[in-house]
Amino acid sequence: MLHHAISALTNILRPDLDLSKSRLETLCMIVIGMVSARSVNLGHLACERPGSALTSSTYRRLQRFFQHVHLDEDWSLPLLVRLLGLNKSWLLALDRTNWQIGKTEVNFLVLAVVTRRFRVPLVWSLIEGRGCSDTDMRIALMERYLANFPATTIRLLLADREFVGAGWMEFLSKNNIPFAIRVREIFALRPRTVTTLPCAQGCAWPAVAGLFAPASAHARTQPPAIRRS
Structure with a gap:
């Protein structure tokens, strides 16, 4: 079952990733393993291996992947847009999500595409501490999006009341990005x-x-x- 899932995912990802067959299969093994094991621990993922390979050898294979493969920061952005089957323009939502792992604050600024049922993250950046984002962070995030797609793909940018600021609004206006902000x-x-x-x-x-x-x-x-x- 896992072998068929990995094979299917490999065919989906191949057009967007310039990886060798072995490394692409390893990436798919990691993705499927995280879903199956409900964990990101490599030891747990190695136990979800297909076929008869030893757990120890699979574990080392996963380690080598992270040691030698370096994907671009936004490598998944064009892939996600293609898989979502989006048309010429779409709704985007800018928001922040935060939680704690023990005493460690995890705080992300996220730009997501709005679908009928879900909000799918496209690009994101980590914010230090518990605070809100500033204008420079928001502009940097939008510039990463604009490096992959023109502003004409943004039907409307939605954001909450924390995302205000003269410099931020000026950036959106200069780049012809329509927005609705509370x-x-x-x-x-x-x-x-x-x-x-x-x-x-x-x-x-x-x-x-x-x-x-x-x-x-x-x-x-x-x-x-x-x-x-």
Whole structure:
């Protein structure tokens, strides 16, 4: 059963990976093994080997793979888009996910594609500690995406209220990336052509037209974050 699964996955990955037959099969063995063993421990993965190979020799094979094979940071991005069967443009979501392993904080900034049932991570970066991302991190993540696909593939970028900032919004606008980002209701929109509009009323603005000003004197000023299209 595992042999057939590894063979099928090898055929799927071959067009996108420039690896030898042996190393591609080893990669597929690792992927299938993680699903079967529900672990990333190489000792456990070696026990999921197909055929009659010794566990010790399979373990050494897995070690050699990680010792000698170096995949590009975003090698899986074109592969995932192809497997998802996406059309000319798609929805992207920018978010953060974090958890703890013992006392160690694991905090990722993730750019995912939105499907009907799932959010599939495309590119991600590790954030040190428990804090939020900054503008430079977000721009760097988007530039990795844009290195593989043009901005025209982004139908809309969705993000939560923590993903604001003048430099960030300017980057999205300059690169013609349409976006819809939540903002706090205490802020008000100040377009260039109409009177101030409280965000608490709910609105969708066709372009970045000004700055969000605090609705109260004690709130901080925020850059535009409702919608650009």
